[in-house]
């Protein structure tokens with residue numbers, strides 16, 4: 226399945242102005258967050274950052290489809306989804322300033338998974354638990370194209386199919402797994418096709434169209450709640466580097482040849498579409514941009530008020546009793562801090 230809006234006018238679409246503009250607002254917030262986060266990282270304000278530029282429509286659309294009570298199992302790249310879900314910008318930034326958790330809020334989001342695909346079995350387990358308890362929420366597992374080559378992906382989807390778990394697998398195919406182009410990731414015709422092996426539906430959606438994504442994920446959630454999980458492959462493109470530690474010039478020559486709709490900027494495309502439909506004018510666009518800037522400025526100031534975390538925290542939460550190697554590393558870190566000062570401080 227492949228849905229596009231580019232050929233349809235706003236009048237022909239089945240969305241209200243209110244919905245269309247609320248998607249726009251979140252696309253603007255997401256774009257500004259991403260740009261600011263990159264520049265904050267570049268001036269040493271926070272640690273490495275994985276940009277999602279180019280993936281705003283995909284993430285904002287999917288997050289709009291989720292209900293407050295649904296659970297999201299995100300990755301490091303899903304900051305736009307989390308922003309839309311209501312995680313305060315301050316918390317998203319603090320996570321990258323060494324604070325172990327961004328769950329000091331009541332948003333139903335699990336911590337961002339950095340090990341690839343490990344959140345998929347967790348999401349399926351949470352969905353199965355919801356089902357056993359008779360709860361009527363669904364679970365969404367977010368992951369990238371690269372995650373589909375991991376055992377956890379196959380195990381998770383297999384369980385979901387066998388146990389009719391109320392889960393939507395939201396695979397954001399951004400064309401790359403670091404330097405690995407997605408056409409080298411699999412010999413399957415599509416990633417969505419993999420769902421067939423587990424006995425449920427797989428769909429592809431134009432991931433640069435927030436309305437198509439919101440509708441597709443919305444339908445998938447409804448299906449999941451009736452015991453039919455769905456794998457959604459959202460086709461989009463990573464415009465930036467994998468993370469701020471990456472240098473794409475070393476592998477750009479492997480860039481896949483993709484159709485225009487796949488690599489087009491989703492924010493520009495959506496804004497142009499709204500303007501053509503007379504839904505958006507300069508005044509509204511400027512007000513939306515200004516509100517997003519203010520929100521982010523305030524979040525940066527608020528994050529700066531929070532003291533740096535205790536560096537010893539990085540040794541906690543893994544083992545009940547620290548291993549010898551961890552104890553050695555901890556001593557090494559203390560020696561470093563005594564000599565050079567706290568890495569999070571200005572000294």
Ligand SMILES: Cc1ncc(C[n+]2csc(CCOP(=O)(O)OP(=O)(O)O)c2C)c(N)n1
Pocket residue numbers: 302339340341342368369370371372373399401402403463467
């Ligand atoms: C289990 C595991 N193996 C390898 C890595 C290193 N790694 C980090 S990101 C990444 C690529 C993931 O690509 P994809 O799933 O497409 O997600 P994207 O980064 O494009 O959002 C890899 C291999 C890891 N974090 N975890």
Ligand SMILES: [Mg+2]
Pocket residue numbers: 369370371397398399400401402403
């Ligand atoms: Mg990817």
